[in-house]
Amino acid sequence: MIQKIRYRFIYMSTIALFIVLVTLIGSIVGVSYYRAKQQINNVLIILLQNNGKINSQINTQNVRKRFGPTFNQESLYQYRYFSVTFNSKGEQIAMDNSHIVSVPSRTISSLGRQVFKSGQKIGSVRSVVSSYAYKSLKKNGKTTIVFLDQSVIMESTNNIMKIGLILGMTSLVLFTLILIAVSRRVIRPIVLADKRQREFVTNAGHELKTPLSIIKANNELQEMITGKTEWTTSNDQQVNRLTRLINNLISLARMEEEQQLNLSVIEASEILERATNSFKSVITQENKKLSVNISSDIRVFAEENGFLELCNILLDNANKYCDDGGTVSVTWVPDKKLKKVTLMVGNTYAKGKNSDYNKFFERFYRDDKSRNSAKKGFGIGLSMAARLVDAFNGKIGVSYQKETIYFNVTFKPVR
Incomplete structure (x- = not known):
C-alpha cells in the first residue's frame, strides 16, 4: 500500500507539472503563431494596397497603424514576395518577381493560375521551394494576387515550439527523477x-x-x-x-x-470447489439454495492459502446476508477469449437496492445500519478480501442486479 501511495504521488505530481508545462508552452507558441499570422496578413494587405509592391510610396501612417508605432518602415523590405495579375478573361497580364529569386517565372504563373481558378481570396499554397500565403483583390476588372513567403516569418514560431518541447521534456524528466529520489522521504x-x-x-x-x-x-x-x-x-x-x-x-x-506474498501458479478451480463444498451443508441447513458453476482446470497467479481465505470470506459473507429461502450463487468462468476469469459470488438481498456499494470494502462498515447482532460479523472480512485481491494483482467490485448482490473478482488466467 505504501508503495502505491509513493507511485501515486510521483504520478500525480508529474501529471500536474505536465499540465503546467503544456499550458505555459502552448500559450507561448499560440501567441507567437497568432502574431506571425497577423504579420503575414498585414504584409499582404499592404502589398495589395500598393499594387503588389513595397517601395518608397507606401503610406507610412498606414504601416504604423497596422504594425504598431515601434515598427520600422525599413523592416518591410525583409519580406520575399511576388504577384500575378489577371484580366477578366483569366489571362495573365502582369507578373512581378523582382523581390524573390528562388521561384522561377513558370512556377509563379502556375501558382497564380491555380489560385485564380480556385476563386479563394485568401489562403496558402506550397511549392517545391517553400510555403506561400496569398491574398487576392479584384479591382477595375483586374485580379491581383500577391504571394508572400511565410517560411521566414513562421521560422521563429517553429523554433519557439522546438525549444519549448525540448525544454519541457527535459524539465519533466528531471522533475520525475528528482521526485523518485525524494519521494521516500516525502511519504x-x-x-x-x-x-x-x-x-x-x-x-x-x-x-x-x-x-x-x-x-x-x-x-x-x-x-x-x-x-x-x-x-x-x-x-x-x-x-x-x-x-x-x-x-x-x-x-x-x-x-x-507483509510487503509481498509468495505468488505462484495455483489450481484455483480446485481450491474454489473445496471452499464451496465446505459451505454447502451450512447453506442448505439454513433453508437456502446453492447454485454452483465452476469451470475446471483454471489456474491463476496467486497464493494458495490466501486464495482459499478469499473464497471463504466471500462465501461466508454471501451466506450471512442472503435472504431467508434465497440463493447463494458461485460462478467461476473465463471469458471467450480466455483473457480474464471472474469469480462471481452472489446472494439474494432484497434490501440492497439503496446500499452504498462504495463503502463495502471499508473496515467496520456494515450495510445493517442498526448493527443488529443477529448478523454476526464486524465488517472486516471484505476489507481483508480487498487486500488479498490487491496482493494478487486482481480487481474486485460489487454490483446489484435483480435483487441479488454480486461480488466480482477478476484475475488473469494462466494457460
Missing part, C-alpha cells in the same frame, strides 16, 4: 504513521487477549460452581465475539505488514 511520515497504527493494533490485540482469557476462565469456573445461567452464557458469547474481533484485526494488520 516517510505516512509510512511511520501507518507502521505505528499496525503495531498498535497488533500490540493492543495481544494485550487484550490476556484479560479476555482470564474472564473466560473465571466465567467457566463460575459455571462449574453454580451451573450455567443467562448471565454466564451471555458473558461467554461476548468474550468469544470480542476474541474473534481481535483475531480479525490482528490478521488484517499482519496482512498489511
Whole structure:
C-alpha cells in the first residue's frame, strides 16, 4: 500500500507539472503563431494596397497603424514576395518577381493560375521551394494576387515550439527523477504513521487477549460452581465475539505488514470447489439454495492459502446476508477469449437496492445500519478480501442486479 501511495504521488505530481508545462508552452507558441499570422496578413494587405509592391510610396501612417508605432518602415523590405495579375478573361497580364529569386517565372504563373481558378481570396499554397500565403483583390476588372513567403516569418514560431518541447521534456524528466529520489522521504511520515497504527493494533490485540482469557476462565469456573445461567452464557458469547474481533484485526494488520506474498501458479478451480463444498451443508441447513458453476482446470497467479481465505470470506459473507429461502450463487468462468476469469459470488438481498456499494470494502462498515447482532460479523472480512485481491494483482467490485448482490473478482488466467 505504501508503495502505491509513493507511485501515486510521483504520478500525480508529474501529471500536474505536465499540465503546467503544456499550458505555459502552448500559450507561448499560440501567441507567437497568432502574431506571425497577423504579420503575414498585414504584409499582404499592404502589398495589395500598393499594387503588389513595397517601395518608397507606401503610406507610412498606414504601416504604423497596422504594425504598431515601434515598427520600422525599413523592416518591410525583409519580406520575399511576388504577384500575378489577371484580366477578366483569366489571362495573365502582369507578373512581378523582382523581390524573390528562388521561384522561377513558370512556377509563379502556375501558382497564380491555380489560385485564380480556385476563386479563394485568401489562403496558402506550397511549392517545391517553400510555403506561400496569398491574398487576392479584384479591382477595375483586374485580379491581383500577391504571394508572400511565410517560411521566414513562421521560422521563429517553429523554433519557439522546438525549444519549448525540448525544454519541457527535459524539465519533466528531471522533475520525475528528482521526485523518485525524494519521494521516500516525502511519504516517510505516512509510512511511520501507518507502521505505528499496525503495531498498535497488533500490540493492543495481544494485550487484550490476556484479560479476555482470564474472564473466560473465571466465567467457566463460575459455571462449574453454580451451573450455567443467562448471565454466564451471555458473558461467554461476548468474550468469544470480542476474541474473534481481535483475531480479525490482528490478521488484517499482519496482512498489511507483509510487503509481498509468495505468488505462484495455483489450481484455483480446485481450491474454489473445496471452499464451496465446505459451505454447502451450512447453506442448505439454513433453508437456502446453492447454485454452483465452476469451470475446471483454471489456474491463476496467486497464493494458495490466501486464495482459499478469499473464497471463504466471500462465501461466508454471501451466506450471512442472503435472504431467508434465497440463493447463494458461485460462478467461476473465463471469458471467450480466455483473457480474464471472474469469480462471481452472489446472494439474494432484497434490501440492497439503496446500499452504498462504495463503502463495502471499508473496515467496520456494515450495510445493517442498526448493527443488529443477529448478523454476526464486524465488517472486516471484505476489507481483508480487498487486500488479498490487491496482493494478487486482481480487481474486485460489487454490483446489484435483480435483487441479488454480486461480488466480482477478476484475475488473469494462466494457460
